Amino acid sequence: MHTCEVVVLAVIFVSAGLSFGEALERDATLAIMKEGGTVLGGVRHAFGALDFSSPILQAATSTAKVIGLVSAGLDLIASIK
Numbered sequence: 078m079h080t081c082e083v084v085v086l087a088v089i090f091v092s093a094g095l096s097f098g099e100a101l102e103r104d105a106t107l108a109i110m111k112e113g114g115t116v117l118g119g120v121r122h123a124f125g126a127l128d129f130s131s132p133i134l135q136a137a138t139s140t141a142k143v144i145g146l147v148s149a150g151l152d153l154i155a156s157i158k
Contacts, residue, residue, distance in 0.1 A: 086142035090119035091132045091156060093148045101147045117141050122152070129156040 088109055092098035098121070106116045117139055120132040133156065136144045146156050 087115045087117050087140060088143045088145050089117045089136045089139045089141035090145040090147050091129070091136050092119050092121055093124055093152055094121040095124050097149070098147045102145075105145060105147070119147075122148070122156070124152065126152065127155070132156075 088105075090102045090105070092102045102119055109116055120135045122129060122132045129152075133144070146153060148156055
C-alpha cells in the first residue's frame with residue numbers, strides 16, 4: 078500500500094451562493110484545518126451566473142495558494158473556463 082503526504086496550503090473558496098455551496102465549503106474548511114491548513118475565506122457567486130470573472134479575480138488577488146471551486150454542473154464548467 079502506498080501512502081502520500083498531503084500538504085494543505087492557504088485556500089480561498091469560490092462558492093455557489095446556495096446551501097450546497099455553503100455546506101461543502103464548511104465541510105472542506107473543517108478537513109483543511111484538521112490537516113493544518115488555513116482557509117482565508119470565500120467569495121460567493123450567484124447560481125446560474127454567466128460571468129465568473131469577478132469572483133475568480135477576487136480570489137486570485139488574495140494571498141491564497143489554492144482556489145477551491147465549490148460549484149457543480151454548468152456553474153463549475155463556466156468557472157473553469
